[in-house]
Amino acid sequence: MPAIRGVVCTFCGCTCDDLEVSVEGNQVKAVKYACAIGMEKMSKCVEERDPRILVRSNGQLREAGLEEALDRAAEILANSKYPLLYGWSNTSCEAIKVGIELAEELGGVIDNTSCVCHGPGIEAAQEVGIVEGTLGQARHRADLIVYWGCNPLQAHMRHLARYTVMSSGLFRAGRKDRKLVVVDVRKTSTAKLANMFLQVKPGMDYELIQAIRMAIQDEEIEADEVAGVPVEQIEELADLMVSCEFGFLFFGLGLTQPSAKNENIAAAISLIQDLNLKTKWLLLPMRGHHNVTGANKVTLWETGYPFAVDFSHGYPRYNPGETSSVDLLTRREVDAALIVASDPVAHMPAQTAKAFTEIPMVVVDPLMTASALLADVRMPAAFVGVETEGTIYRMDGVPLRAKKLVEPPEGILPDKVILARLLERVRKLRRR
Ligand code: SF4
16 A cells, blocks of 8 residues: 655644655554654554543542443533633644633633643733744745754754754755754753854843843943853854844743743844844744644634633633633632643643642543543543544644544544534533
8 A cells, every 4th residue: 555645743843744654454554754753653652542431430430431421521511610621732623623612612711731831922922923934934044043942853853854954945955054053051952063052041031132132233231241141152143143144033941931931932022023123033932732833723713812711701801820721720710621632730730730639520632641540531532643634733833634544443533523522412411
């Protein structure tokens, strides 16, 4: 059987769409062109799935049928006064759309994982605007790449080879035509490849960005160093940034998650705006999960807001800090949770995650996660991009179609189908 071409990898936010996958006897036999992580995901994920549908009774999880699990899940959610519907970054836009309908029906909150990753960047863009571009622009045009607070060689392994420094585009032949700058708190593997590395003191990115902005304006910095970086190096970087033809800044959680959060990103956006008065510059966040960008897009076009959307007043409201999942859980304000394609128990701060042990929880996920083990109902779903197709958004907002490569095991449904059935049941219960 010929290999399936143009397969989209559904692991990280690069969503590489050039994979070739060979399938024999309903099994993925070979994956070409993916990085090591993508290869593992696309060829081995189905082996890691636990196919059991589980319902908790008398404190213990026991196996159940899908109808019983759906009935119990619908009962939990319909009886809740203020449920949280969380996750969504590892599933398709079609499933997210159903999730939003369900949140509206329940008068609950729908939030996605950007709440704990690039949410501050979204808030900053709402404050000061944004100068975003696509990965295609980086590949074809950028002659100076800056990675700030991220280490793509480990987290987005093909980013350099496919979209930036090592890639060969229409107007840039490859590494010899491009310069690489890395700003980070430690010398990462990506930093070892850089033409220039700036080691910033932890939590002082904001100060460094403002110093670079001063240097770009030819203002004198009356200090020997800022944020641990010598002023000569800051001035050297400013010269490099102003003299390039097309610059691209990529930022990661190292910039969004220190205490200054959205102020860091607002400063980075302002830096790019300053640079655009002199030459051409764009910036992009390095989004982690394969469809976290889609989770923001679908939530935005359906409700007007990108994450942390509250339907408790009968219309969508958005106020991160008040309606965001970490804050709601920390204040113990929600009384039930539906977790889809995410594992907040493993990834949220411990005191926040503990809230999930105090409320009934339904989990829909292909994997047996830490959250699933604590759930009252656990329903396994098909893997998007392997066992079911779906729309996903690359980190730069380009939509792609993830393909179905193999049939899921009997009884394992796509999460959009599970959620649609759940919605139907919830509607019936609430209209009684
Ligand atoms: S870089 Fe990311 S999307 Fe591309 S193959 Fe690797 S894991 Fe998959």
